[in-house]
Amino acid sequence: MSMSEVIDKVSIQVTVNGRSYQREVEPRLLLVQLIREELGLTGTHIGCDVTYCGACTVLVDGNPVKSCTMLAVQADGQEILTVEGLEQDGELHPLQKAFSENHGLQCGYCTPGMLMSSMALLAENPDPGPDEIRKGISGNLCRCTGYNNIIKSIQAAAKEMAG
Amino acid sequence: MYPAPFHYHRADSLQGAISLLSELGDSARALAGGQTLIVWMKLRFDEPQHLVDLGRIPDLSRISQEGDEVRIGALATHAEIAGSAVADLLPIVRDCGSGIADAQVRSRGTIGGALGSADPSCDWPTLLHTLDAELTCTGPEGTRTIPVSELVEDIYTTILKPAELITEIRFRRPPANSGGSYTAFKRCAPAYPTASAGVQLTLEDGDVCSDIRIALGSAGLKTVTSEEAENILRGHALTEASIDKAAEAIVAAAEPVPDQRGSEDFKRAVLRTLVKRAVDIAVRRCHGETIRGHHEYV
Numbered sequence: 263m264s265m266s267e268v269i270d271k272v273s274i275q276v277t278v279n280g281r282s283y284q285r286e287v288e289p290r291l292l293l294v295q296l297i298r299e300e301l302g303l304t305g306t307h308i309g310c311d312v313t314y315c316g317a318c319t320v321l322v323d324g325n326p327v328k329s330c331t332m333l334a335v336q337a338d339g340q341e342i343l344t345v346e347g348l349e350q351d352g353e354l355h356p357l358q359k360a361f362s363e364n365h366g367l368q369c370g371y372c373t374p375g376m377l378m379s380s381m382a383l384l385a386e387n388p389d390p391g392p393d394e395i396r397k398g399i400s401g402n403l404c405r406c407t408g409y410n411n412i413i414k415s416i417q418a419a420a421k422e423m424a425g
Numbered sequence: 426m427y428p429a430p431f432h433y434h435r436a437d438s439l440q441g442a443i444s445l446l447s448e449l450g451d452s453a454r455a456l457a458g459g460q461t462l463i464v465w466m467k468l469r470f471d472e473p474q475h476l477v478d479l480g481r482i483p484d485l486s487r488i489s490q491e492g493d494e495v496r497i498g499a500l501a502t503h504a505e506i507a508g509s510a511v512a513d514l515l516p517i518v519r520d521c522g523s524g525i526a527d528a529q530v531r532s533r534g535t536i537g538g539a540l541g542s543a544d545p546s547c548d549w550p551t552l553l554h555t556l557d558a559e560l561t562c563t564g565p566e567g568t569r570t571i572p573v574s575e576l577v578e579d580i581y582t583t584i585l586k587p588a589e590l591i592t593e594i595r596f597r598r599p600p601a602n603s604g605g606s607y608t609a610f611k612r613c614a615p616a617y618p619t620a621s622a623g624v625q626l627t628l629e630d631g632d633v634c635s636d637i638r639i640a641l642g643s644a645g646l647k648t649v650t651s652e653e654a655e656n657i658l659r660g661h662a663l664t665e666a667s668i669d670k671a672a673e674a675i676v677a678a679a680e681p682v683p684d685q686r687g688s689e690d691f692k693r694a695v696l697r698t699l700v701k702r703a704v705d706i707a708v709r710r711c712h713g714e715t716i717r718g719h720h721e722y723v
Binding site for chain 2: 269319331402
Protein backbone atom coordinates (compact mmCIF):
# COMPACT_ATOMS: atom_id res chain seq x y z
CA MET A 263 0.00 0.00 0.00
CA SER A 264 1.48 3.37 -0.94
CA MET A 265 2.26 5.70 1.94
CA SER A 266 0.11 8.42 0.41
CA GLU A 267 -3.05 6.35 0.33
CA VAL A 268 -5.64 7.64 2.74
CA ILE A 269 -7.04 5.11 5.16
CA ASP A 270 -10.52 5.94 6.33
CA LYS A 271 -10.84 6.14 10.07
CA VAL A 272 -13.60 4.15 11.69
CA SER A 273 -15.99 5.53 14.25
CA ILE A 274 -16.31 3.32 17.31
CA GLN A 275 -18.02 3.49 20.68
CA VAL A 276 -16.73 1.52 23.64
CA THR A 277 -17.71 1.48 27.28
CA VAL A 278 -14.63 1.26 29.47
CA ASN A 279 -15.06 0.84 33.22
CA GLY A 280 -18.65 2.04 32.91
CA ARG A 281 -17.85 5.20 30.93
CA SER A 282 -18.76 5.52 27.25
CA TYR A 283 -16.19 6.77 24.75
CA GLN A 284 -16.65 7.66 21.09
CA ARG A 285 -13.49 7.74 18.96
CA GLU A 286 -12.45 7.90 15.32
CA VAL A 287 -9.68 5.31 15.03
CA GLU A 288 -7.28 3.96 12.45
CA PRO A 289 -8.29 0.37 11.65
CA ARG A 290 -4.88 -0.91 12.70
CA LEU A 291 -5.12 0.59 16.19
CA LEU A 292 -4.94 -2.24 18.70
CA LEU A 293 -7.33 -2.37 21.63
CA VAL A 294 -4.43 -2.01 24.07
CA GLN A 295 -3.32 1.16 22.30
CA LEU A 296 -6.83 2.56 22.35
CA ILE A 297 -6.97 1.94 26.09
CA ARG A 298 -3.49 3.27 26.90
CA GLU A 299 -2.88 6.00 24.36
CA GLU A 300 -6.32 7.29 23.37
CA LEU A 301 -8.08 6.88 26.71
CA GLY A 302 -5.02 7.38 28.92
CA LEU A 303 -5.65 4.28 31.01
CA THR A 304 -2.07 3.09 31.39
CA GLY A 305 -2.80 0.45 34.02
CA THR A 306 -3.06 -2.10 31.22
CA HIS A 307 0.51 -3.06 30.28
CA ILE A 308 2.11 -4.24 27.06
CA GLY A 309 4.56 -7.05 27.69
CA CYS A 310 5.44 -9.39 24.85
CA ASP A 311 3.08 -7.84 22.27
CA VAL A 312 2.52 -11.27 20.61
CA THR A 313 -0.31 -12.97 22.59
CA TYR A 314 2.05 -14.70 24.96
CA CYS A 315 2.49 -13.00 28.31
CA GLY A 316 -1.01 -11.78 29.22
CA ALA A 317 0.13 -8.45 30.73
CA CYS A 318 -2.41 -6.68 28.48
CA THR A 319 -5.38 -8.82 29.57
CA VAL A 320 -8.69 -6.96 29.89
CA LEU A 321 -12.28 -8.20 30.02
CA VAL A 322 -14.38 -7.63 26.90
CA ASP A 323 -18.05 -8.30 27.57
CA GLY A 324 -16.85 -10.30 30.58
CA ASN A 325 -14.41 -12.48 28.65
CA PRO A 326 -10.65 -12.28 29.21
CA VAL A 327 -8.86 -11.05 26.11
CA LYS A 328 -5.25 -10.19 25.26
CA SER A 329 -5.80 -6.62 24.15
CA CYS A 330 -2.58 -6.62 22.07
CA THR A 331 -4.28 -9.12 19.77
CA MET A 332 -7.61 -7.45 19.22
CA LEU A 333 -8.24 -4.44 17.01
CA ALA A 334 -10.00 -1.47 18.58
CA VAL A 335 -12.57 -1.65 15.76
CA GLN A 336 -13.44 -5.19 16.83
CA ALA A 337 -14.40 -3.87 20.26
CA ASP A 338 -16.96 -1.43 18.82
CA GLY A 339 -20.09 -1.45 20.96
CA GLN A 340 -18.58 -3.64 23.66
CA GLU A 341 -18.01 -3.27 27.38
CA ILE A 342 -14.44 -3.32 28.57
CA LEU A 343 -13.15 -3.67 32.09
CA THR A 344 -9.55 -2.71 32.84
CA VAL A 345 -7.61 -2.82 36.09
CA GLU A 346 -8.64 0.80 36.79
CA GLY A 347 -12.25 -0.39 36.96
CA LEU A 348 -11.66 -2.81 39.83
CA GLU A 349 -11.52 -0.25 42.62
CA GLN A 350 -14.95 0.90 43.80
CA ASP A 351 -15.47 4.19 45.70
CA GLY A 352 -11.82 4.34 46.74
CA GLU A 353 -11.92 0.77 48.04
CA LEU A 354 -9.60 -1.78 46.47
CA HIS A 355 -11.25 -4.84 44.99
CA PRO A 356 -10.85 -7.97 47.17
CA LEU A 357 -8.44 -9.36 44.55
CA GLN A 358 -6.27 -6.25 44.72
CA LYS A 359 -6.30 -6.37 48.52
CA ALA A 360 -5.43 -10.06 48.51
CA PHE A 361 -2.50 -9.56 46.08
CA SER A 362 -1.20 -6.82 48.34
CA GLU A 363 -1.64 -8.76 51.59
CA ASN A 364 -0.26 -12.05 50.26
CA HIS A 365 2.73 -10.58 48.43
CA GLY A 366 1.21 -11.71 45.11
CA LEU A 367 3.52 -9.41 43.17
CA GLN A 368 7.08 -8.18 43.15
CA CYS A 369 7.81 -5.88 40.21
CA GLY A 370 4.11 -5.58 39.44
CA TYR A 371 4.40 -5.57 35.66
CA CYS A 372 2.19 -8.64 35.14
CA THR A 373 -0.20 -7.72 37.95
CA PRO A 374 -2.92 -5.84 35.99
CA GLY A 375 -3.21 -8.79 33.59
CA MET A 376 -3.09 -11.29 36.47
CA LEU A 377 -5.90 -9.44 38.22
CA MET A 378 -8.09 -9.38 35.11
CA SER A 379 -7.53 -13.09 34.41
CA SER A 380 -8.30 -13.80 38.07
CA MET A 381 -11.53 -11.81 37.75
CA ALA A 382 -12.57 -13.98 34.78
CA LEU A 383 -11.55 -17.16 36.58
CA LEU A 384 -13.50 -16.33 39.75
CA ALA A 385 -16.57 -15.29 37.73
CA GLU A 386 -16.62 -18.76 36.20
CA ASN A 387 -15.42 -20.70 39.22
CA PRO A 388 -15.88 -18.87 42.56
CA ASP A 389 -14.00 -21.51 44.56
CA PRO A 390 -11.09 -22.78 42.46
CA GLY A 391 -8.49 -25.23 43.76
CA PRO A 392 -4.76 -24.58 43.23
CA ASP A 393 -4.64 -26.61 39.98
CA GLU A 394 -7.68 -24.81 38.59
CA ILE A 395 -6.04 -21.50 39.43
CA ARG A 396 -2.81 -22.57 37.74
CA LYS A 397 -4.78 -23.45 34.62
CA GLY A 398 -6.90 -20.30 34.84
CA ILE A 399 -3.88 -17.98 34.91
CA SER A 400 -1.74 -20.08 32.55
CA GLY A 401 -1.99 -17.34 29.92
CA ASN A 402 -0.31 -14.86 32.26
CA LEU A 403 3.43 -15.00 32.78
CA CYS A 404 5.09 -13.74 35.94
CA ARG A 405 8.88 -13.71 36.07
CA CYS A 406 9.18 -12.65 39.72
CA THR A 407 6.98 -14.52 42.13
CA GLY A 408 7.16 -18.17 41.09
CA TYR A 409 3.34 -17.98 41.14
CA ASN A 410 2.83 -19.50 44.60
CA ASN A 411 1.91 -16.21 46.23
CA ILE A 412 -0.36 -15.35 43.30
CA ILE A 413 -2.24 -18.59 43.83
CA LYS A 414 -2.44 -17.86 47.55
CA SER A 415 -3.76 -14.36 46.75
CA ILE A 416 -6.48 -15.63 44.43
CA GLN A 417 -7.58 -18.21 47.00
CA ALA A 418 -7.72 -15.53 49.69
CA ALA A 419 -9.76 -13.26 47.42
CA ALA A 420 -12.14 -16.11 46.56
CA LYS A 421 -12.73 -16.67 50.26
CA GLU A 422 -13.26 -12.95 50.89
CA MET A 423 -15.64 -12.63 47.93
CA ALA A 424 -17.69 -15.64 49.07
CA GLY A 425 -18.19 -13.73 52.34
CA MET B 426 3.88 -3.09 17.20
CA TYR B 427 1.40 -1.95 14.59
CA PRO B 428 0.19 -3.92 11.61
CA ALA B 429 0.80 -2.19 8.27
CA PRO B 430 -2.10 0.12 7.38
CA PHE B 431 -5.21 -1.51 5.94
CA HIS B 432 -8.79 -0.62 5.08
CA TYR B 433 -11.42 -2.11 7.37
CA HIS B 434 -14.74 -3.55 6.22
CA ARG B 435 -17.29 -5.04 8.57
CA ALA B 436 -19.45 -7.70 6.92
CA ASP B 437 -23.02 -7.93 8.13
CA SER B 438 -23.88 -11.12 6.27
CA LEU B 439 -22.12 -14.12 4.78
CA GLN B 440 -23.06 -13.08 1.25
CA GLY B 441 -21.87 -9.56 1.99
CA ALA B 442 -18.49 -10.92 3.15
CA ILE B 443 -18.13 -13.09 0.05
CA SER B 444 -19.00 -10.19 -2.27
CA LEU B 445 -16.49 -7.92 -0.54
CA LEU B 446 -13.75 -10.55 -0.65
CA SER B 447 -14.44 -11.23 -4.35
CA GLU B 448 -14.33 -7.56 -5.15
CA LEU B 449 -11.16 -6.84 -3.17
CA GLY B 450 -9.32 -9.92 -4.43
CA ASP B 451 -5.96 -11.06 -3.16
CA SER B 452 -5.27 -7.83 -1.29
CA ALA B 453 -7.95 -8.75 1.29
CA ARG B 454 -8.05 -11.18 4.19
CA ALA B 455 -11.04 -12.45 6.14
CA LEU B 456 -10.76 -11.69 9.87
CA ALA B 457 -12.41 -14.13 12.28
CA GLY B 458 -11.10 -14.05 15.88
CA GLY B 459 -7.74 -12.70 14.80
CA GLN B 460 -5.65 -14.82 17.16
CA THR B 461 -3.41 -15.89 14.28
CA LEU B 462 -3.98 -13.17 11.68
CA ILE B 463 -3.50 -10.13 13.92
CA VAL B 464 -0.20 -11.47 15.30
CA TRP B 465 0.99 -12.25 11.77
CA MET B 466 0.09 -8.76 10.65
CA LYS B 467 1.87 -7.19 13.61
CA LEU B 468 4.98 -9.21 12.80
CA ARG B 469 4.51 -8.10 9.16
CA PHE B 470 4.41 -11.70 7.92
CA ASP B 471 1.29 -10.55 6.10
CA GLU B 472 0.33 -7.06 4.98
CA PRO B 473 -3.17 -7.21 3.51
CA GLN B 474 -4.58 -3.95 2.19
CA HIS B 475 -8.10 -4.82 3.30
CA LEU B 476 -9.56 -6.73 6.22
CA VAL B 477 -13.09 -8.06 5.98
CA ASP B 478 -14.28 -8.60 9.54
CA LEU B 479 -16.58 -11.62 9.80
CA GLY B 480 -17.07 -11.20 13.55
CA ARG B 481 -20.52 -9.61 13.43
CA ILE B 482 -22.13 -12.02 10.96
CA PRO B 483 -25.10 -13.56 12.78
CA ASP B 484 -25.65 -17.31 13.14
CA LEU B 485 -22.14 -18.41 12.25
CA SER B 486 -21.28 -19.53 15.77
CA ARG B 487 -24.16 -21.89 16.46
CA ILE B 488 -23.30 -25.27 17.98
CA SER B 489 -25.97 -27.94 17.62
CA GLN B 490 -26.66 -31.61 17.63
CA GLU B 491 -29.52 -33.04 15.61
CA GLY B 492 -29.93 -36.80 15.60
CA ASP B 493 -26.41 -38.14 15.30
CA GLU B 494 -25.07 -35.12 13.45
CA VAL B 495 -23.02 -32.49 15.23
CA ARG B 496 -22.68 -29.05 13.67
CA ILE B 497 -20.36 -26.28 14.78
CA GLY B 498 -20.49 -22.82 13.22
CA ALA B 499 -17.13 -21.63 11.93
CA LEU B 500 -17.12 -18.57 14.20
CA ALA B 501 -17.70 -20.57 17.40
CA THR B 502 -14.84 -19.76 19.74
CA HIS B 503 -12.69 -22.41 21.41
CA ALA B 504 -14.26 -21.43 24.76
CA GLU B 505 -17.82 -21.66 23.40
CA ILE B 506 -17.15 -25.13 22.02
CA ALA B 507 -15.44 -26.29 25.24
CA GLY B 508 -18.47 -25.12 27.22
CA SER B 509 -21.08 -26.60 24.87
CA ALA B 510 -23.36 -29.64 25.22
CA VAL B 511 -21.35 -31.24 22.39
CA ALA B 512 -18.26 -31.14 24.62
CA ASP B 513 -20.29 -32.78 27.43
CA LEU B 514 -21.16 -35.55 25.02
CA LEU B 515 -17.75 -35.97 23.39
CA PRO B 516 -14.85 -35.55 25.82
CA ILE B 517 -12.36 -35.39 22.92
CA VAL B 518 -13.98 -32.12 21.86
CA ARG B 519 -13.55 -30.68 25.35
CA ASP B 520 -9.92 -31.91 25.52
CA CYS B 521 -9.21 -29.85 22.45
CA GLY B 522 -11.39 -26.78 23.07
CA SER B 523 -10.31 -26.31 26.68
CA GLY B 524 -6.66 -27.09 25.96
CA ILE B 525 -5.92 -24.62 23.19
CA ALA B 526 -3.56 -21.87 24.33
CA ASP B 527 -5.05 -20.03 27.33
CA ALA B 528 -8.37 -18.56 28.50
CA GLN B 529 -7.73 -15.28 26.68
CA VAL B 530 -7.02 -16.86 23.29
CA ARG B 531 -9.95 -19.24 23.76
CA SER B 532 -12.26 -16.23 24.22
CA ARG B 533 -11.44 -14.90 20.76
CA GLY B 534 -10.02 -17.69 18.57
CA THR B 535 -12.47 -19.58 16.36
CA ILE B 536 -12.61 -23.11 14.99
CA GLY B 537 -13.02 -21.80 11.44
CA GLY B 538 -10.01 -19.55 11.82
CA ALA B 539 -7.91 -22.42 13.12
CA LEU B 540 -8.89 -24.52 10.09
CA GLY B 541 -8.45 -21.73 7.58
CA SER B 542 -4.97 -20.85 8.81
CA ALA B 543 -3.82 -24.33 7.67
CA ASP B 544 -1.23 -24.26 10.42
CA PRO B 545 -0.20 -27.85 11.30
CA SER B 546 0.27 -26.72 14.92
CA CYS B 547 -3.39 -25.81 15.32
CA ASP B 548 -5.32 -28.31 17.42
CA TRP B 549 -8.76 -28.39 15.73
CA PRO B 550 -7.64 -29.74 12.33
CA THR B 551 -5.90 -32.67 14.06
CA LEU B 552 -8.89 -33.41 16.25
CA LEU B 553 -11.36 -33.14 13.37
CA HIS B 554 -9.40 -35.74 11.37
CA THR B 555 -10.25 -38.29 14.09
CA LEU B 556 -13.97 -37.52 13.67
CA ASP B 557 -13.86 -37.54 9.84
CA ALA B 558 -15.41 -34.08 9.88
CA GLU B 559 -16.74 -32.34 6.82
CA LEU B 560 -16.61 -28.62 6.19
CA THR B 561 -19.38 -26.60 4.60
CA CYS B 562 -17.75 -23.91 2.50
CA THR B 563 -19.46 -21.08 0.66
CA GLY B 564 -17.97 -18.87 -2.01
CA PRO B 565 -18.95 -16.90 -5.11
CA GLU B 566 -19.73 -20.16 -6.92
CA GLY B 567 -21.99 -21.55 -4.21
CA THR B 568 -21.74 -24.03 -1.38
CA ARG B 569 -19.76 -27.27 -1.29
CA THR B 570 -18.61 -29.85 1.24
CA ILE B 571 -14.90 -30.48 1.78
CA PRO B 572 -13.69 -33.41 3.92
CA VAL B 573 -11.31 -32.05 6.56
CA SER B 574 -8.61 -34.38 5.24
CA GLU B 575 -8.70 -32.55 1.90
CA LEU B 576 -8.73 -28.97 3.16
CA VAL B 577 -5.01 -28.40 3.50
CA GLU B 578 -2.85 -28.51 0.42
CA ASP B 579 0.37 -27.55 2.13
CA ILE B 580 1.47 -25.65 5.23
CA TYR B 581 -0.53 -22.38 5.50
CA THR B 582 -2.31 -23.21 2.21
CA THR B 583 -5.86 -24.53 1.83
CA ILE B 584 -7.73 -25.64 -1.29
CA LEU B 585 -10.32 -22.90 -0.65
CA LYS B 586 -10.95 -20.72 -3.69
CA PRO B 587 -10.69 -16.93 -3.57
CA ALA B 588 -13.47 -15.48 -1.39
CA GLU B 589 -14.56 -18.96 -0.30
CA LEU B 590 -15.21 -19.29 3.45
CA ILE B 591 -15.62 -22.22 5.82
CA THR B 592 -19.04 -21.71 7.39
CA GLU B 593 -19.72 -24.88 9.33
CA ILE B 594 -18.01 -28.01 10.63
CA ARG B 595 -20.08 -31.20 10.61
CA PHE B 596 -19.42 -34.70 11.88
CA ARG B 597 -21.33 -37.81 12.93
CA ARG B 598 -21.61 -38.52 16.61
CA PRO B 599 -19.50 -41.66 17.18
CA PRO B 600 -21.49 -44.85 17.94
CA ALA B 601 -22.00 -46.26 21.43
CA ASN B 602 -18.92 -47.86 23.00
CA SER B 603 -16.73 -45.19 21.49
CA GLY B 604 -14.17 -43.07 23.22
CA GLY B 605 -11.69 -40.45 22.18
CA SER B 606 -8.84 -38.43 23.52
CA TYR B 607 -6.85 -35.47 22.30
CA THR B 608 -3.67 -34.39 24.00
CA ALA B 609 -0.86 -31.97 23.24
CA PHE B 610 2.54 -31.31 24.73
CA LYS B 611 3.43 -27.65 25.01
CA ARG B 612 6.29 -25.64 26.51
CA CYS B 613 3.73 -23.47 28.27
CA ALA B 614 0.02 -22.74 27.88
CA PRO B 615 0.16 -19.93 25.29
CA ALA B 616 2.74 -21.76 23.14
CA TYR B 617 1.79 -23.77 20.09
CA PRO B 618 2.11 -27.50 20.78
CA THR B 619 5.47 -29.19 20.38
CA ALA B 620 3.42 -32.21 19.30
CA SER B 621 -0.16 -33.44 19.62
CA ALA B 622 -2.18 -36.61 19.09
CA GLY B 623 -5.86 -37.43 18.77
CA VAL B 624 -7.41 -40.90 18.92
CA GLN B 625 -11.05 -41.83 18.44
CA LEU B 626 -11.96 -45.51 18.68
CA THR B 627 -14.88 -47.91 19.05
CA LEU B 628 -14.74 -51.17 21.00
CA GLU B 629 -16.96 -54.19 20.43
CA ASP B 630 -17.28 -57.65 21.95
CA GLY B 631 -15.05 -57.09 24.89
CA ASP B 632 -12.02 -55.23 23.76
CA VAL B 633 -11.98 -55.72 20.02
CA CYS B 634 -11.32 -52.41 18.34
CA SER B 635 -13.88 -52.20 15.56
CA ASP B 636 -12.83 -48.77 14.37
CA ILE B 637 -10.09 -46.27 15.07
CA ARG B 638 -8.79 -43.00 13.77
CA ILE B 639 -5.44 -41.54 14.82
CA ALA B 640 -4.09 -38.11 13.85
CA LEU B 641 -0.97 -36.18 14.78
CA GLY B 642 -0.49 -32.42 14.93
CA SER B 643 2.75 -30.40 14.80
CA ALA B 644 4.20 -33.54 13.24
CA GLY B 645 4.89 -32.32 9.73
CA LEU B 646 3.67 -29.72 7.27
CA LYS B 647 0.12 -31.12 7.45
CA THR B 648 -1.89 -33.23 9.88
CA VAL B 649 -0.42 -36.75 9.86
CA THR B 650 -2.59 -39.84 9.60
CA SER B 651 -1.64 -43.46 8.88
CA GLU B 652 -3.91 -46.17 7.54
CA GLU B 653 -1.16 -48.64 8.33
CA ALA B 654 -1.23 -47.70 12.00
CA GLU B 655 -5.04 -47.84 12.11
CA ASN B 656 -5.08 -51.24 10.36
CA ILE B 657 -2.72 -52.67 12.98
CA LEU B 658 -5.40 -52.00 15.61
CA ARG B 659 -8.69 -52.24 13.69
CA GLY B 660 -10.43 -55.60 14.04
CA HIS B 661 -8.19 -56.82 16.86
CA ALA B 662 -8.18 -56.80 20.62
CA LEU B 663 -5.89 -54.02 21.77
CA THR B 664 -2.70 -55.16 23.44
CA GLU B 665 0.29 -53.22 24.69
CA ALA B 666 2.35 -54.72 21.87
CA SER B 667 -0.13 -53.80 19.13
CA ILE B 668 -0.55 -50.25 20.48
CA ASP B 669 3.26 -49.88 20.52
CA LYS B 670 3.42 -51.12 16.94
CA ALA B 671 0.68 -48.76 15.76
CA ALA B 672 2.36 -45.84 17.52
CA GLU B 673 5.63 -46.72 15.78
CA ALA B 674 3.86 -46.87 12.42
CA ILE B 675 2.23 -43.46 12.64
CA VAL B 676 5.33 -41.84 14.13
CA ALA B 677 7.29 -43.27 11.18
CA ALA B 678 4.83 -41.50 8.86
CA ALA B 679 5.39 -38.19 10.69
CA GLU B 680 7.94 -35.68 9.46
CA PRO B 681 8.43 -33.38 12.46
CA VAL B 682 10.46 -30.30 11.67
CA PRO B 683 13.26 -29.52 14.12
CA ASP B 684 12.84 -26.03 15.56
CA GLN B 685 13.05 -24.15 18.85
CA ARG B 686 10.45 -26.54 20.30
CA GLY B 687 12.73 -29.54 19.88
CA SER B 688 14.78 -31.78 17.62
CA GLU B 689 13.20 -34.26 15.27
CA ASP B 690 14.11 -37.19 17.55
CA PHE B 691 12.68 -35.44 20.59
CA LYS B 692 9.43 -34.73 18.78
CA ARG B 693 9.14 -38.34 17.61
CA ALA B 694 9.61 -39.49 21.20
CA VAL B 695 6.92 -37.07 22.39
CA LEU B 696 4.53 -38.14 19.60
CA ARG B 697 5.00 -41.83 20.46
CA THR B 698 4.13 -41.15 24.10
CA LEU B 699 1.14 -38.95 23.21
CA VAL B 700 -0.35 -41.61 20.89
CA LYS B 701 -0.08 -44.29 23.58
CA ARG B 702 -1.52 -41.97 26.20
CA ALA B 703 -4.41 -40.97 23.91
CA VAL B 704 -5.22 -44.63 23.14
CA ASP B 705 -5.16 -45.44 26.86
CA ILE B 706 -7.53 -42.58 27.75
CA ALA B 707 -9.81 -43.34 24.76
CA VAL B 708 -10.15 -46.97 25.87
CA ARG B 709 -10.87 -46.00 29.46
CA ARG B 710 -13.48 -43.53 28.27
CA CYS B 711 -15.04 -46.32 26.17
CA HIS B 712 -15.39 -48.21 29.43
CA GLY B 713 -17.26 -45.28 30.92
CA GLU B 714 -14.48 -43.81 33.01
CA THR B 715 -14.62 -40.03 33.44
CA ILE B 716 -11.21 -38.60 32.72
CA ARG B 717 -10.53 -34.91 32.53
CA GLY B 718 -8.29 -34.44 29.54
CA HIS B 719 -5.73 -31.74 29.40
CA HIS B 720 -2.75 -30.55 27.48
CA GLU B 721 0.60 -31.13 29.14
CA TYR B 722 2.93 -28.29 29.89
CA VAL B 723 5.52 -27.55 32.52
